Amino acid sequence: AQSVTQLDSHVSVSEGTPVLLRCNYSSSYSPSLFWYVQHPNKGLQLLLKYTSAATLVKGINGFEAEFKKSETSFHLTKPSAHMSDAAEYFCVVIIRDDKIIFGKGTRLHILP
Amino acid sequence: EPEVTQTPSHQVTQMGQEVILRCVPISNHLYFYWYRQILGQKVEFLVSFYNNEISEKSEIFDDQFSVERPDGSNFTLKIRSTKLEDSAMYFCASSVLRGGIEQFFGPGTRLTVL
Numbered sequence: 001a002q003s004v005t006q007l008d009s010h011v012s013v014s015e016g017t018p019v020l021l022r023c024n025y026s027s028s029y030s031p032s033l034f035w036y037v038q039h040p041n042k043g044l045q046l047l048l049k050y051t052s053a054a055t056l057v058k059g060i061n062g063f064e065a066e067f068k069k070s071e072t073s074f075h076l077t078k079p080s081a082h083m084s085d086a087a088e089y090f091c092v093v094i095i096r097d098d099k100i101i102f103g104k105g106t107r108l109h110i111l112p
Numbered sequence: 113e114p115e116v117t118q119t120p121s122h123q124v125t126q127m128g129q130e131v132i133l134r135c136v137p138i139s140n141h142l143y144f145y146w147y148r149q150i151l152g153q154k155v156e157f158l159v160s161f162y163n164n165e166i167s168e169k170s171e172i173f174d175d176q177f178s179v180e181r182p183d184g185s186n187f188t189l190k191i192r193s194t195k196l197e198d199s200a201m202y203f204c205a206s207s208v209l210r211g212g213i214e215q216f217f218g219p220g221t222r223l224t225v226l
Contacts (some may be wrong), residue, residue, distance in 0.1 A: 036217070041219070042219055043116070043203065043217040043219040043220055044203065044205075044217035046149070046154075046214050048217075049214060071217070074143050090154075090155065100145075100157050100215070101156040101157070102147075102154050102157075103136075103154065104153070104154040105154065105155075
């Protein structure tokens with residue numbers, strides 16, 4: 001069965017320190033993987049996507065993610081957190097056509 | 113920059129009433145979607161729509177739900193007889209193509225069923 005697991009429901013980091021949000025997937029197909037961010041009272045905004053090109057994907061706002069097939073992971077990272085990064089982050093898999101599966105989300109807290 | 117818009121931002125209704133949630137997708141997009149997010153839970157796929165018909169739907173999308181593209185711009189989700197458990201944030205999305213292509217999401221409509 002296809003699934004997406006975000007390993008942490010909450011992550012807290014200090015401003016200026018690295019961010020790591022973890023995502024593992026399970027898929028029988030070759031997946032397309034995405035990270036979306038949701039700020040309070042806002043819609044879902046695409047951060048970055050992997051669609052079988054380069055395994056290291058760079059996104060907006062300094063975020064990047066690495067697709068590791070051997071580990072079935074697609075973790076999201078940023079070298080230095082900013083207060084404006086505080087939001088909910090969703091790892092998303094599109095398995096085939098438009099069948100889309102969301103992870104449960106990780107709420108990122110930035111400490112001053 | 114073009115964006116998906118949704119109205120209303122918040123809808124409160126009584127159990128058993130019909131509600132219509134409205135979305136205006138990005139104008140050159142051909143594929144349209146509805147998702148919902150019950151408070152504290154993950155975002156769930158409801159339905160996808162292309163060429164004036166449903167292309168895929170989840171088990172959540174039962175006979176109480178329907179979608180329509182009544183004109184060239186709006187895309188609506190109707191819940192015929194709302195239940196308490198329909199209370200959720202409903203997101204509309206659209207995309208140019210299907211198959212692993214980015215979907216653009218609207219800001220959502222928060223539906224509260226009393």
